[in-house]
Amino acid sequence: MIKTEKIERIEKPLGGIPEPTLRRLPKYIELLTRLKATNMKFVSSNYVAEKLNLDPIQVRKDLAISGTIGKPKLGFDLDDLLAALNHTLNWDNLHDAFLIGVGSLGSALLGYKNFSSYGLNIVAGFDSDQRKVGKVVNGIKVLPVSKLENMIKRMKINIAILTVPSEDAQEIAEEMVEAGILAIWNFAPTHLKLPKDVIVENAQLTQSLGVLTHKLAEKTKKEKMIIHNN
Amino acid sequence: MIKTEKIERIEKPLGGIPEPTLRRLPKYIELLTRLKATNMKFVSSNYVAEKLNLDPIQVRKDLAISGTIGKPKLGFDLDDLLAALNHTLNWDNLHDAFLIGVGSLGSALLGYKNFSSYGLNIVAGFDSDQRKVGKVVNGIKVLPVSKLENMIKRMKINIAILTVPSEDAQEIAEEMVEAGILAIWNFAPTHLKLPKDVIVENAQLTQSLGVLTHKLAEKTKKEKMIIHNN
C-alpha cells in the first residue's frame, strides 16, 4: 500500500505532459521561429491561436507547461518561450542517431539538413545491400547492417531511424533493442512489438493519409447530399 | 432555430468517426493484411489487441464502426473485416493525385509503389526548377509548377502531396485551393492557413520526432533519479 503511493508520487510529475499538448509544441516552435525572424519580441496567446487555428485558452495552457510566464498586456517573450519549448522537447541538445535502410526514403532523410534543429544528428547509415555499403550519402557513410549491434553498443547510440522494408523492420528492431537502443523512429508501416520500455514513435504516414482519404470521402458524400436536397 | 437543428441532424452522422479511432484503422489493416497472407480466416478482438498492444474492448469498438459484425466464439471474418476497414478509409478506390516539389523527399515518394494500396495514384510531379522539368522520375513525369493550377482544374484533381520547402508551401497551397483542390497532404513542416473546408493533413514528422525526443529526455531523467535513490 505505502509502496504504491510512493511510486505514484515519483512517477506522476515525470510523464506529466499530455500527448496532445506534446504534439502541438512543434507547431508553436515553427510559428515562433518564423516570427522571430521578423524581429518580433513579444507574442500573445491570442495571436498564436489565430495563426494556428487553435483556441487561445488552449494555447496558454500549452505554453504554460514549458514553464514560461507571460506578461499581462504584453504576452510572452519570444526568445524565452522558444528556448523553453525547445528545451521541453529536448531539442536544445544534439543526440547521435543511426539510420537503418538507405533506400530512397532513407537517403532523403540522410540529406535532410534541418534535423539538427530538432536535436538529431545522424552519424551513420546502415544497409544490408553490399552495393550501398561504403557509399557516402550526403556526407554520411553507409555501413553494413552486420555491424549495427556492435556499433550501437560501442558508440552508445540511443536513437535509431528505421527506414527498412516492413518485412525486415521487426527483426532489426529486436536486434537493436538487444544492443541497448532506447528509442526508435519507425518509418516502416508496420507495428513493432517490443518491450514497453523501448520508446517507439511511428512516422505514421499511413495514419495521416487514412484520415485524409476518409475525410475526402465524407466531404464528397456530403456534397452529393446537398445537391440531392436542392 | 429550425434551420440550425436541421444542419445538426444532417452533419452529426457524417463526421461520425472519432479521429483517434480513425488513426488506429491503418494499424488494423496492416496487421490483418499480414494475417491474411498466413491464410487465417477469422480473428478475435483479443488477438488483434494483443498483437497491437491495445485494449480488446477498444479494438471491438473500433472495428464496429466499420459495420462488420463478429461471430461470438469465432471472431471476425478476416476478408470481410479488411474490406470494410479499407472502405471506411476510402482505400478501396483510386484517387488521382499531384505531387508538388520533386526534391529528395518528393522523389522518394514518387518511387513509393505501395500508395495504390492506400487509394492513391500519383499522376504527375511538379517543380519550379527548370532542370527537373521534363524528367521522368520512377515513371512519373515532372511538369513546370506554372502549369499546376490549370492542370488541377482540367483534370479535376482532388488531392495534392506537398513536398516543397516550407517557405513556398503557403503560397502554392493557396494557388491550389484557388484551382479547386479538396485535400492537401502536407510534408512541409509549416502550418498552412487555408479556408477551413480544405482538408489538410500534416505528415507531422516533427510532431512524432518531438514526442520521441521528449520521452527520451524523461526516460534518461528518470533513470538518473533511480540511480541517485540507490
Place this chain on the structure above:
DNA sequence: TAGATTGTTAATCGATTAACAATC
C-alpha cells in the same frame, strides 16, 4: 451445455473549453 467471444450500456478518466480573478 459450457465457454468463449461479441456488442451494448454505464462509469471513469482526461483533455478541452468556459468563467473569472489577478496584474501590468
Place this chain on the structure above:
DNA sequence: TAGATTGTTAATCGATTAACAATC
C-alpha cells in the same frame, strides 16, 4: 485608470475502460 492579457479553478465534452447481457 481602463483595458488587455495572463493564469487558475470549474464545467463540459468526448474517448477510454469497465460491467454485463446476448449468442454461437
